[in-house]
Amino acid sequence: MSSQVNDDTKIRRVPTNEELKEFEFIQVLNEDPRTKTANILGKLKSSSEEPKDAILLLEKSHFGNQELPILSKERILQWIATDNNDIYHWYNGLLTKDEKFPDFKVTLIWPATETHIRKYSFQPRFLIRETPHIYETIVKPYIESIPPNRIQWVYNILSKKSESERILLEVEEESTGFILLPDMKWDTVTLENLYLIAIVHRRDIRCIRDLNDSHLPLLKNLRRQILQFVPQKYSGIRSDELRLFVHHLPSYYHFHVHVTHLRNDTIAGGIAIAKAYLLDDIIENLEKFAQDYYKKVTLTYILGENDPLFPQMNDIGARVTVDV
Amino acid sequence: MSSQVNDDTKIRRVPTNEELKEFEFIQVLNEDPRTKTANILGKLKSSSEEPKDAILLLEKSHFGNQELPILSKERILQWIATDNNDIYHWYNGLLTKDEKFPDFKVTLIWPATETHIRKYSFQPRFLIRETPHIYETIVKPYIESIPPNRIQWVYNILSKKSESERILLEVEEESTGFILLPDMKWDTVTLENLYLIAIVHRRDIRCIRDLNDSHLPLLKNLRRQILQFVPQKYSGIRSDELRLFVHHLPSYYHFHVHVTHLRNDTIAGGIAIAKAYLLDDIIENLEKFAQDYYKKVTLTYILGENDPLFPQMNDIGARVTVDV
Numbered sequence: 001m002s003s004q005v006n007d008d009t010k011i012r013r014v015p016t017n018e019e020l021k022e023f024e025f026i027q028v029l030n031e032d033p034r035t036k037t038a039n040i041l042g043k044l045k046s047s048s049e050e051p052k053d054a055i056l057l058l059e060k061s062h063f064g065n066q067e068l069p070i071l072s073k074e075r076i077l078q079w080i081a082t083d084n085n086d087i088y089h090w091y092n093g094l095l096t097k098d099e100k101f102p103d104f105k106v107t108l109i110w111p112a113t114e115t116h117i118r119k120y121s122f123q124p125r126f127l128i129r130e131t132p133h134i135y136e137t138i139v140k141p142y143i144e145s146i147p148p149n150r151i152q153w154v155y156n157i158l159s160k161k162s163e164s165e166r167i168l169l170e171v172e173e174e175s176t177g178f179i180l181l182p183d184m185k186w187d188t189v190t191l192e193n194l195y196l197i198a199i200v201h202r203r204d205i206r207c208i209r210d211l212n213d214s215h216l217p218l219l220k221n222l223r224r225q226i227l228q229f230v231p232q233k234y235s236g237i238r239s240d241e242l243r244l245f246v247h248h249l250p251s252y253y254h255f256h257v258h259v260t261h262l263r264n265d266t267i268a269g270g271i272a273i274a275k276a277y278l279l280d281d282i283i284e285n286l287e288k289f290a291q292d293y294y295k296k297v298t299l300t301y302i303l304g305e306n307d308p309l310f311p312q313m314n315d316i317g318a319r320v321t322v323d324v
Numbered sequence: 325m326s327s328q329v330n331d332d333t334k335i336r337r338v339p340t341n342e343e344l345k346e347f348e349f350i351q352v353l354n355e356d357p358r359t360k361t362a363n364i365l366g367k368l369k370s371s372s373e374e375p376k377d378a379i380l381l382l383e384k385s386h387f388g389n390q391e392l393p394i395l396s397k398e399r400i401l402q403w404i405a406t407d408n409n410d411i412y413h414w415y416n417g418l419l420t421k422d423e424k425f426p427d428f429k430v431t432l433i434w435p436a437t438e439t440h441i442r443k444y445s446f447q448p449r450f451l452i453r454e455t456p457h458i459y460e461t462i463v464k465p466y467i468e469s470i471p472p473n474r475i476q477w478v479y480n481i482l483s484k485k486s487e488s489e490r491i492l493l494e495v496e497e498e499s500t501g502f503i504l505l506p507d508m509k510w511d512t513v514t515l516e517n518l519y520l521i522a523i524v525h526r527r528d529i530r531c532i533r534d535l536n537d538s539h540l541p542l543l544k545n546l547r548r549q550i551l552q553f554v555p556q557k558y559s560g561i562r563s564d565e566l567r568l569f570v571h572h573l574p575s576y577y578h579f580h581v582h583v584t585h586l587r588n589d590t591i592a593g594g595i596a597i598a599k600a601y602l603l604d605d606i607i608e609n610l611e612k613f614a615q616d617y618y619k620k621v622t623l624t625y626i627l628g629e630n631d632p633l634f635p636q637m638n639d640i641g642a643r644v645t646v647d648v
Contacts, residue, residue: 014413020403023396033386036360040392056395060384061416062357068364071380072347079344080423087433089338092385092426099404102416103427109411125586127564129604227646240451240644245597262449262626271596273569273605278597280453280624280644288620289613296612300604302586320564320604322551 015110019044023054030122036060039120044110052111055120060104067101075101123304127274127320128313130299135209138312143206143253154254157181158201168196169229176221177201180229183258191236196259198222205255208248208277208299213291219283222257230259237261243271244279248299249309274301339434343368347378354446360384363444368434376435379444384428391425399425447628451598451644452637454623459533462636467530467577478578481505482525492520493553500545501525504553504583515560520583522546529579532572532601532623537615543607546581554583561585567595568603572623573633598625 024043031038037059045051067075078094095101109116130139156162158179169180178200182188186195200218205211211219227239241262247270250256257279258270270276285293300320303310313319348367355362361383369375391399402418419425433440454463480486482503493504502524506512510519524542529535535543551563565586571594574580581603582594594600609617624644627634637643 014405014408017403021396021400025393025396028392031387031392035358036384036386038387038392040395042396058387058395060360060386062360062384063355063362063382065352068352068355068362069349071364071382072345072349072366076344077421078423079341080426081338082429084338087435089432089434091430091432092423093428093430094421094423095427097401097418097421099402099416099418102404103419104417105406106415106417108413108415110413111411125565126562127567127586224646227644238450239646241449242644243451243598262451273595273597273600273602274567276597278624280622281597284622285613289609289617293613298604298608300602320551320566322548322563 013046015044015046015108019046020108023056024051029055029117029120041112041117044108053113053117054108054110055112055116057107057109057120058104059106061102064101118306123306125302125304126310126314127300128303128318129320130301130318132296132298134313134316134318135299138316138318139249139309140209142309142312146253151252151254154199154252155203157199168233169225171221171225172201173221175202176218178222178225178257180226180259191234192261192263194230194234194237194242194259194261195264196226196230198226198257198259200255203254206253207250207255208246208282208294210255211282211286211294213286216283216286219279219286223279223283226257226259245271245276246279246282247276248301249303337370339368339370339432343370344432347380348375353379353441353444365436365441368432377437377441378432378434379436379440381431381433381444382428383430385426388425442630447630449626449628450634450638451624452627452642453644454625454642456620456622458637458640458642459623462640462642463573463633464533466633466636470577475576475578478523478576478580479527481523492557493549495545495549496525497545499526500542502546502549502581504550507582515558516585516587518554518558518561518566518583518585519588520550520554522550522581522583524579527578530577531574531579532570532606532618534579535606535610535618537610540607540610543603543610547603547607550581550583569595569600570603570606571600572625573627 022045026041026043029039029041037057040056040058042054042056043051044054063071075095075098076093077096080092080094081089082092083090095103153162157164160167163181166181167179168182171177178198180196180198183195183197186193200222202218205215223244226244227242230242231237231239243258243260243262245258246256247258258276260271282294290296303313346369350365350367353363353365361381364380364382366378366380367375368378387395399419399422400417401420404416404418405413406416407414419427477486484491487505490505491503492506495501502522504520504522507519507521510517524546526542529539547568550568551566554566555561555563567582567584567586569582570580571582582600584595606618614620627637
């Protein structure tokens with residue numbers, strides 16, 4: 001075993017409380033006042049070595065179920081009145097200290113690499129307009145350049161080489177069939193956070209652009225089977241509480257449909273316009289307006305500066321401008 | 325002055341800290357783990373009277389700018405390790421108590437009425453499909469039944485009887501003109517939370533359903549003028565950071581366009597599919613696919629149980645079902 005490996009082993013131990021206390025703040029990478037989360041970069045040293053980059057992914061804790069009933073009597077240490085108007089009274093407040101009700105949760109990444117730092121940093125984002133021409137000349141060649149093994153994991157699911165125990169529903173038919181399974185983001189327990197993914201068996205649809213009226217049987221089959229199956233499997237969920245949608249750009253180029261509960265808005269970006277397309281709207285457009293709607297349409301979406309497509313999109317002038 | 329009025333005056337005073345401590349919990353009305361907010365109902369008594377209903381609208385505080393740099397050294401009282409894997413280390417933690425950094429902010433509504441309780445309670449919501457037929461027979465008559473004075477405030481803005489000092493831009497032209505002003509939800513300072521509303525001068529467009537290709541000059545003028553004006557007015561905002569969209573159902577039936585910064589996702593529901601329609605997509609549909617696209621299309625959206633339209637929509641079978 002080389003000394004390199006030894007070093008590696010050493011740094012991967014759990015930092016002590018004294019070391020944590022000495023975390024040297026460098027900068028805020030990103031934060032979101034709405035969700036009360038902040039990513040910060042700093043240095044953490046292990047006793048014998050140079051300090052290494054460390055990232056803290058911080059999130060304030062939610063009020064707990066056991067906490068709310070006793071809040072006022074036992075948990076609130078101090079009310080600090082700030083203003084009032086008629087029946088409205090505003091306060092800030094401090095809670096008592098209790099390990100049972102932590103103030104925050106945090107993930108420490110240590111040592112952190114450049115990739116981690118980029119991943120958890122704010123990234124400038126731009127609205128771009130993907131015309132059919134831009135799709136053909138930039139996006140489609142990009143999709144075709146992605147090594148096929150990048151979606152080997154999808155094929156492993158479809159051929160049941162992996163995750164087969166997680167499959168909730170399989171419809172085997174070649175042109176309209178699919179596999180339905182829980183998304184990794186779902187705990188599979190909290191119904192109102194339900195998040196499933198339906199992955200189609202056929203391999204010839206890379207994204208929404210490839211859809212035409214010949215796919216209506218597939219799209220309608222997905223819709224019907226999912227709306228039928230989910231309320232049967234999870235009593236307490238109604239079919240009119242399910243949001244079925246597709247992303248463009250998707251995170252991988254094999255056609256799949258997202259299935260979430262209406263109340264699941266922990267995925268705010270994921271259900272926003274300029275990213276998500278309702279399956280019902282897709283069916284409407286192909287059936288009622290144009291058999292090649294998604295070949296002809298200009299799609300508007302958000303692209304981050306770090307996206308591999310961004311440089312070319314920028315060069316060709318795809319960013320939203322005053323002219324339509 | 326009647327004793328009733330006296331009683332009223334008495335209850336509208338600020339509750340004492342002792343009274344707050346005696347808040348009697350009844351139930352959780354609504355909560356959102358993502359935003360760390362909870363609405364709870366209880367009873368609060370004023371010394372001489374019967375306890376009255378009181379609502380607490382609680383929200384955890386965000387990490388502050390002054391807090392993050394000193395977090396580890398001065399603010400974190402205790403790290404509680406929960407798990408670790410390779411370079412990832414998870415903790416819960418407690419913060420030190422400091423009035424400068426409150427744990428939560430809260431609005432107390434006291435005494436609260438039934439209306440307040442309903443407003444802050446969870447409301448069951450349903451996905452419904454508004455076919456052209458359902459629009460004609462249920463929604464349109466409903467819109468026409470709304471007393472015109474309900475949007476008098478809009479006409480007051482357009483005729484500059486009110487809020488005229490808030491106007492940012494006016495384009496006076498009768499058929500393509502509009503007034504642009506900040507939405508009440510925007511503090512008018514934080515650029516990344518920018519939220520403006522463009523209200524058109526013409527009074528003949530009630531909602532997206534009324535739009536056809538004859539309105540393309542209006543829609544394109546809105547787009548062009550707004551994308552030109554906002555970056556001039558607020559340096560630091562680019563035109564490709566602006567999201568222009570329309571709601572259906574809107575909150576009032578006079579055509580208006582929402583203008584927000586891409587980073588403003590504090591309005592998660594407001595930019596979600598099945599609610600928001602990108603102005604660029606509306607233009608695409610009218611220009612490229614059908615001059616009467618919004619007359620023909622079936623629109624899918626979320627309706628709450630308390631919505632005045634819900635009972636009729638429910639009766640006619642508009643809720644999403646397995647059949648398309």
